[in-house]
Amino acid sequence: MNTTLSTFLAPQVSAEQALGLMQTRRTVRPKNMTGPGPDAEQLELILSAAAHAPDHGRVQPWRMIQVPAVARHALAQTFVDALLEREPVASEEQLQRAREKAHRSPELLLMVVKRADDVNAEATFAESCTAAGCALQNMLLAATALGFASGLTSGGSLQSASLRRFFKLAESEQAICFLSLGTLAERGQKMRGERPCISEYLTVLNSVDIPVGCAA
Numbered sequence: 001m002n003t004t005l006s007t008f009l010a011p012q013v014s015a016e017q018a019l020g021l022m023q024t025r026r027t028v029r030p031k032n033m034t035g036p037g038p039d040a041e042q043l044e045l046i047l048s049a050a051a052h053a054p055d056h057g058r059v060q061p062w063r064m065i066q067v068p069a070v071a072r073h074a075l076a077q078t079f080v081d082a083l084l085e086r087e088p089v090a091s092e093e094q095l096q097r098a099r100e101k102a103h104r105s106p107e108l109l110l111m112v113v114k115r116a117d118d119v120n121a122e123a124t125f126a127e128s129c130t131a132a133g134c135a136l137q138n139m140l141l142a143a144t145a146l147g148f149a150s151g152l153t154s155g156g157s158l159q160s161a162s163l164r165r166f167f168k169l170a171e172s173e174q175a176i177c178f179l180s181l182g183t184l185a186e187r188g189q190k191m192r193g194e195r196p197c198i199s200e201y202l203t204v205l206n207s208v209d210i211p212v213g214c215a216a
Contacts, residue, residue: 030104033182037106061128082160105180
């Protein structure tokens with residue numbers, strides 16, 4: 001699909017088009033991706049979409065780190081080191097699977113969120129993660145609009161000292177997840193079943209739930 005960011009974000013986009021894009025988005029595992037990934041211009045459009053996410057106080061609490069092809073072998077070793085931190089007796093098969101994770105998707109980025117040092121650190125970090133999540137969703141939708149497969153991955157390696165050293169993360173920063181982009185491989189994958197109904201995640205407060213003294 002050919003598009004531009006201005007078209008993707010244009011106010012004249014109908015509700016049906018916006019909802020259709022959201023309903024079309026699917027998570028694709030990196031192992032089910034192949035090339036091509038987005039070119040430089042397309043990647044810029046995807047990253048630009050993140051800048052339109054809510055950001056309380058305009059503090060820019062997150063950032064993205066791109067992992068180009070030349071850095072994938074070093075990242076593969078970092079995944080191995082991270083696994084050995086958690087499981088010193090990991091088998092060669094486990095180590096090989098860890099290496100492979102660095103090479104699966106054509107485009108790979110890491111989302112990093114900054115932790116606050118003030119007395120409201122936990123509340124601020126929750127706000128930062130919310131802003132980061134919105135930015136990620138914008139990028140996922142932009143990738144879908146451009147015709148690319150996308151997916152988020154995490155795991156124990158994100159908490160490892162090895163990964164923190166590799167990405168030169170500050171003490172106040174936390175790696176949240178990897179964003180993978182590419183083309184859906186021919187073998188594809190099983191699509192997720194039915195999405196949850198609204199009734200499964202929406203609760204409506206009633207008078208019984210409202211504490212005494214809080215009612216209007």
